[in-house]
């Protein structure tokens with residue numbers, strides 16, 4: 001051992017940050033493996049193999065996720081110290097909760113109302129959805145995990161966890177086609193949630209990605225972005241695991257939902 005290396009602690013060079021393209025490539029690699037478009041429940045949905053009860057179970061449980069999205073966005077909003085950013089981020093809350101019409105534009109019932117109509121289109125009473133009855137324990141935990149992640153994380157981590165929306169619009173387009181083809185018993189009005197969300201999701205994902213590129217300056221920041229994104233993929237995957245298991249246990253019990 002040379003005396004120099006014995007005395008001075010070895011400095012490991014900090015890895016250079018990835019370029020924007022490299023970071024996006026890594027997000028896509030994780031999504032290709034872990035995003036919920038690959039979950040067996042979604043695959044069965046797209047192949048037209050779900051029974052009405054199984055679809056109802058999914059709609060009811062996904063409503064629990066939907067109704068918490070504006071809450072987690074309010075938690076993110078409270079972390080943003082820039083007025084312009086808050087003006088932009090608050091739009092997400094209105095997209096889900098709805099907005100009154102005024103001089104600036106027409107009103108909108110909002111995504112939560114559209115999801116309640118989706119529930120009605122598959123035969124679920126909106127009062128049941130609003131009651132929260134029947135939401136599976138695993139779904140409650142997954143959703144709480146996501147909300148708490150955004151409550152406790154840095155703005156960068158919270159916003160990075162929403163980047164799954166980069167992949168949601170294409171999945172929704174697939175879902176709309178599959179529902180039209182395989183589940184004609186669902187009233188077409190029920191698809192409205194997804195039709196509206198495709199464009200909103202693309203815009204929200206572009207906005208979040210631009211912020212992530214701006215804020216994730218170091219490789220360590222970028223690693224945190226990938227961890228947040230992976231965590232969120234796991235939230236969505238766990239939600240479907242819970243639904244998949246519940247419908248497997250209930251097969252034969254036609255009136256579970």
Ligand SMILES: O=C(O)c1cc(C(=O)O)c2c(n1)C(=O)C(=O)c1cc(C(=O)O)[nH]c1-2
Nearest residue numbers: 069161162163164165167168171172197236
């Ligand atoms: O149906 C889907 O597959 C899907 C996925 C995701 C997603 O990937 O996070 C969202 C949504 N839908 C959605 O409707 C939605 O409003 C939404 C908000 C967010 C978010 O993290 O802020 N993700 C998603």
